[in-house]
Amino acid sequence: MDKTSIVKKSIADSINSKQQILSDEKMIALIVKLSDLIMECFKRKGKVLFCGNGGSAADAQHLAAEFTGRYYYDRPPLNAEALHVNTSYLTAVANDYSFDEVYARMVSGVGNKGDILIGLSTSGNSKNVVNALMRAKEIGMTTIGFIGNKGGAMKQHCDFVLEVPSGDTPRIQECHMLIGHAICELVEAGLFPR
Numbered sequence: 001m002d003k004t005s006i007v008k009k010s011i012a013d014s015i016n017s018k019q020q021i022l023s024d025e026k027m028i029a030l031i032v033k034l035s036d037l038i039m040e041c042f043k044r045k046g047k048v049l050f051c052g053n054g055g056s057a058a059d060a061q062h063l064a065a066e067f068t069g070r071y072y073y074d075r076p077p078l079n080a081e082a083l084h085v086n087t088s089y090l091t092a093v094a095n096d097y098s099f100d101e102v103y104a105r106m107v108s109g110v111g112n113k114g115d116i117l118i119g120l121s122t123s124g125n126s127k128n129v130v131n132a133l134m135r136a137k138e139i140g141m142t143t144i145g146f147i148g149n150k151g152g153a154m155k156q157h158c159d160f161v162l163e164v165p166s167g168d169t170p171r172i173q174e175c176h177m178l179i180g181h182a183i184c185e186l187v188e189a190g191l192f193p194r
Helices: 003-023 025-043 055-068 087-096 099-110 127-139 153-157 169-191
Strands: 048-051 080-082 116-120 142-147 160-163
Touching: 003 025, 003 169, 025 048, 025 116, 025 142, 025 160, 025 169, 048 055, 048 099, 048 127, 055 080, 055 116, 055 169, 087 099, 099 127, 116 127, 127 142, 127 153, 142 153, 142 169, 153 160
Parallel strands: 048 080, 048 116, 116 142, 142 160
Antiparallel strands: none
């Protein structure tokens, strides 16, 4: 396959995954419902925590920044954080305990009943994300999973699952960001109407 064809196939595959989401009324309704849950959490002065690995960690950090910074317009910051941003903590706990415990331990330290944890994993099987979701449920947090179409272990530990209709990691991550941005837009507009 020539380079031009590779680029066109990537774009076409991305469009196809997004078109499937657009056509899925249950998925659209779930995105709206999760936006409402997140708004209610923020109204109660709760927080939204994110976790993931690799590209999913980057997406987690990106979405947390949309809430704490701004999305479309200037407004007060919202309490959101990606759990991997303290590298001293992350490397200490990975070294002293296990990498599988880095997020669960942080959830124990900063999570409260009524807060929300959003775990991102294209496979749905990232052990440290699964452990964090399990700990969050023990605390009484709402748990949300952003995953791909292979499901994975996360499904059984999430109150809500956004399952992207793809098994291709880049396409899943692109859709996670699309869904995350839609949620950010709804939350910002709902809490701070212009």
